[in-house]
Amino acid sequence: MDAEDVRRATWRMAHEILERNHGPAALVLVGLQTGGVWLAGRLADVVRQVTGEDVPVGTLDVAFYRDDIGLRPVLPEAATHIPGELTGATVVLVDDVLFTGRTVRAALNALADYGRARVIQLAVMVDRGHRELPIRPDFVGKNLPTRRDEMVDASDDGVVLGDIRPRPGLPGAAPTR
Amino acid sequence: MTVAVDPGRPPGRHLLSVSDLGADGIEEILRLTDSFVEVSRRAIPRVPALRGKTIASLFFEDSTRTRLSFEAAAKRLSADVMTFSASSSSLNKGESLRDTVETIQAMGIDAAVVRHRASGVPEQVARWLDGPAVINAGDGWHEHPTQALLDCYTIRQQRQLRGLAGPGGGPSLGGLRIAIVGDIRHSRVARSDVTAFHALGARVTLVGPPTLLPASLSGWPVQVSHHLDDLLGDLDVVYLLRLQRERMDEALLPSLREYTATYGLTRARAARLAPEVLIMHPGPVNRGVEVAAEVADSPAAVITAQVANGVAVRMAVLFLLLGSGVDLAAA
Numbered sequence: 001m002d003a004e005d006v007r008r009a010t011w012r013m014a015h016e017i018l019e020r021n022h023g024p025a026a027l028v029l030v031g032l033q034t035g036g037v038w039l040a041g042r043l044a045d046v047v048r049q050v051t052g053e054d055v056p057v058g059t060l061d062v063a064f065y066r067d068d069i070g071l072r073p074v075l076p077e078a079a080t081h082i083p084g085e086l087t088g089a090t091v092v093l094v095d096d097v098l099f100t101g102r103t104v105r106a107a108l109n110a111l112a113d114y115g116r117a118r119v120i121q122l123a124v125m126v127d128r129g130h131r132e133l134p135i136r137p138d139f140v141g142k143n144l145p146t147r148r149d150e151m152v153d154a155s156d157d158g159v160v161l162g163d164i165r166p167r168p169g170l171p172g173a174a175p176t177r
Numbered sequence: 178m179t180v181a182v183d184p185g186r187p188p189g190r191h192l193l194s195v196s197d198l199g200a201d202g203i204e205e206i207l208r209l210t211d212s213f214v215e216v217s218r219r220a221i222p223r224v225p226a227l228r229g230k231t232i233a234s235l236f237f238e239d240s241t242r243t244r245l246s247f248e249a250a251a252k253r254l255s256a257d258v259m260t261f262s263a264s265s266s267s268l269n270k271g272e273s274l275r276d277t278v279e280t281i282q283a284m285g286i287d288a289a290v291v292r293h294r295a296s297g298v299p300e301q302v303a304r305w306l307d308g309p310a311v312i313n314a315g316d317g318w319h320e321h322p323t324q325a326l327l328d329c330y331t332i333r334q335q336r337q338l339r340g341l342a343g344p345g346g347g348p349s350l351g352g353l354r355i356a357i358v359g360d361i362r363h364s365r366v367a368r369s370d371v372t373a374f375h376a377l378g379a380r381v382t383l384v385g386p387p388t389l390l391p392a393s394l395s396g397w398p399v400q401v402s403h404h405l406d407d408l409l410g411d412l413d414v415v416y417l418l419r420l421q422r423e424r425m426d427e428a429l430l431p432s433l434r435e436y437t438a439t440y441g442l443t444r445a446r447a448a449r450l451a452p453e454v455l456i457m458h459p460g461p462v463n464r465g466v467e468v469a470a471e472v473a474d475s476p477a478a479v480i481t482a483q484v485a486n487g488v489a490v491r492m493a494v495l496f497l498l499l500g501s502g503v504d505l506a507a508a
Binding site for chain 1: 209211212214215216219220221223224225226227254496500501502503
């Protein structure tokens with residue numbers, strides 16, 4: 001996907017979010033640190049253009065809720081910021097890439113500490129498969145079959161696939177579009 | 178009073194001294210503390226990060242705020258806490274410190290928070306324990322690392338809240354002029370604060386009568402003054418230490434009244450400070466001695482913020498040592 005593909009997918013996902021929820025009322029977009037933060041902002045931009053309304057945008061860091069604490073290094077990227085109370089809200093959790101589902105599991109536990117949302121939905125730019133938990137996205141930019149050992153990078157510049165380890169003789173991962 | 182310690186640093190992951198951390202380690206803890214300040218503000222201020230971990234709180238010396246602060250930090254991380262207090266323990270039956278420590282380890286702990294009136298005890302405990310992390314919660318006149326961390330965090334936070342400092346690229350306390358006033362000699366807080374403030378770029382002046390300054394200040398990265406009045410116009414932070422009244426019988430001071438007249442932050446002195454100067458104190462405060470009651474309650478005083486931030490800073494330290502998988506010294 002190039003930047004234009006990502007822009008179109010974002011536009012479509014924002015419309016799907018509005019359609020599913022009958023407009024922006026009670027909507028709260030929560031971007032996961034760090035990959036989902038830009039996408040939550042873009043989705044809010046589109047919602048504003050389409051409806052003229054500002055929806056609250058928050059960020060969520062799930063480091064303290066991960067199930068691999070003690071198995072690998074875990075540090076939060078930034079403090080969580082949740083705008084207002086989530087009880088009764090329609091929360092759309094936003095991330096760049098959906099993979100095993102473990103980050104989303106941690107995010108669901110974290111969100112519960114901010115109140116009882118009426119409904120929580122999941123929006124991701126890329127669903128790359130290989131789920132390890134019974135979690136599925138509600139809004140998807142692109143379904144992208146991948147190998148387990150591939151790396152997926154999704155930003156507003158586009159979506160790139162690469163090797164996790166740099167190949168010998170190359171200065172870094174060599175991403176391919 | 179000092180216990181003999183073996184040379185070299187004990188193996189394992191511990192927080193024994195501020196100097197173990199270095200500037201980068203301190204900055205990393207301050208950054209992480211932002212996340213725990215957010216957790217502490219929630220309706221449910223608890224995260225599951227240290228579920229299943231057991232933290233022993235070993236206070237061989239009296240403490241209210243530090244012990245409660247560590248225990249609150251551990252509980253907000255969902256760790257289990259075993260509390261030990263020297264006055265009701267088998268130490269009174271003649272059990273040695275080493276046997277006490279090894280008994281507690283045998284019950285299965287992941288960390289020990291140690292306070293003792295003798296310098297060096299936490300380090301010695303770290304040698305005896307095989308595995309658990311040891312956190313120095315204050316040892317003798319030596320160090321009180323988490324106090325220094327919460328003081329650095331409070332200065333950074335309060336200056337940001339007052340619009341005095343952006344989160345720019347430099348060190349957190351770069352260029353700040355900090356006076357530490359009072360009983361420096363007996364103060365583990367002063368020792369840890371000097372190291373931390375200096376590491377983060379502050380210029381520190383120690384202020385007090387010669388009898389309350391250490392015998393030798395060689396190697397301390399500080400200026401020294403005996404005249405608080407000379408400095409008042411050129412400060413960003415005034416850090417007042419508790420005048421340890423229990424030491425009055427050592428005839429280090431003529432009288433409390435004379436101390437207050439020369440080194441107390443009275444209303445008259447506070448009026449000469451610039452409006453954005455922060456007034457700090459590690460507690461407990463002797464109102465009317467090192468600081469006037471009205472000054473301690475003024476908006477410039479951030480003593481309550483220090484206490485609140487103490488819980489978040491200790492959460493950050495416990496999480497780094499027990500949960501993050503990141504080496505504290507190399508963070």
